Amino acid sequence: MATKCATPPESRAQGARISASLGRRAFLAGAAGALLTPWSALARGQAAELADATKAALEQSPFVYVSPLRSDGSESRCHGEVWYGWFEGAVFLTSAATTWKARAIARGLTRARVWVGDYGRWKQILGRNNAFLEGPHFDAAVSVSNNADHVSRLLAELARKYPKEFPSWKDRMEAGHRDGSRVLLRYAPVSG
Template identity: 45%
Template sequence: MSSWLEAEEVPGLNALTRRELLYGAGLAVGASLLPLRELRADDTFELEQETVRALETSPYVYISPLHPDGKESQCHGEVWYSFDQGGVVIVTTADRWKTRALERGWSSARIWVGDYGRVKRDGDRFRKAPSFRAKSSRELDPAVFERVMTSFGKKYPKEWAKWEPRFREGYGDGSRVLIRYEPVAP
């Protein structure tokens, strides 16, 4: 079998077949991309224990969609949430800023966890809370909606009789949506 690259063309190199050369080049390119995968900002990561404890006990999170350049938006209201399978899930109306930001492609957000009062009244106190950056997406699984409803019923028992019918009706008619926030960075 004749080789594609002859030894005389590259001194000290045994003759390589075309298949061997392409296979080796493919391995080199593939190996060079591996470290890049580890550095991608949209990969999930493990939350610090302090943050996990806060997510398991706090009644609120404060969520700010991030502009494509990484800057926080002006929206920092406290919201009800469910800590579901390692992510934060909220129910919001389809016309609110968090939903509109996601529809614009702003899929990053900053989340603070804790009860620091109402933002409009208490200012930036929430910024002392454990926080993380998250990737947001619409959650379409009805089973997740049911888990969130169960979680809200336990977490917010005083308000739940008033809000459960509104959430269920809105989810049913599309005026309320679920947004999932998966942690990606501190």
């Protein structure tokens, strides 16, 4: 049984003094500050229209490279190339629930950077291949989709795009979405 914390009388009295001291002048100063906030800060996280070159690349590319963004906006060290589907104005991919991409969302890290193109494996025997960093890219709001139609649509798209490779993954992906060991991630473009 949860106990309810009571506010001590002295705290209520102090709160009343604080709110009384927040007079007209303080209110106007706060309102002016809100109005002077840069529009880019207000627009942050709003849906974004992608450049034509990026849209064209999303229609044709076999891969996207995805990096979850840390809370300070910096990229994580994970930049894996992955199969994906592009529909309803978003990138969809399926991932094991244990991957960093999936775990980052559970930690509240709901932003990512997505690069489009085929630049080869990013992790190589002798270091890293960062060629993808020069390609078309966008920032995205990341969410988990539990929409069965999205899963079906993505799997159909993967079968079309990867006819040689996908059959060996199809049953595992379907089973993973049924048993919860895989998640469907949606990357919707947002303004930076």
